[in-house]
Amino acid sequence: MLNDRLLHTPQTIATFTRHQIGTVERALKMFIGFGLVEVLTDGAYYMVDIQLLIGQPSTEENGKRKSVCG
Numbered sequence: 001m002l003n004d005r006l007l008h009t010p011q012t013i014a015t016f017t018r019h020q021i022g023t024v025e026r027a028l029k030m031f032i033g034f035g036l037v038e039v040l041t042d043g044a045y046y047m048v049d050i051q052l053l054i055g056q057p058s059t060e061e062n063g064k065r066k067s068v069c070g
Contacts (some may be wrong), residue, residue, distance in 0.1 A: 007044050
């Protein structure tokens, strides 16, 4: 979702990521097939277990970030 009123479509994802729309459509089909992405009832794409995909900072990283930032 781009915001609460505008859904991402394969075209908008292609535009934002600078990839061809065919590539985005094939990737979405694969992600859905692997169970990484679900299509919600309103048509929105939902990334399942997003935290597992992007990772979480470790306690050590958080400590370094706090000491550098303040």
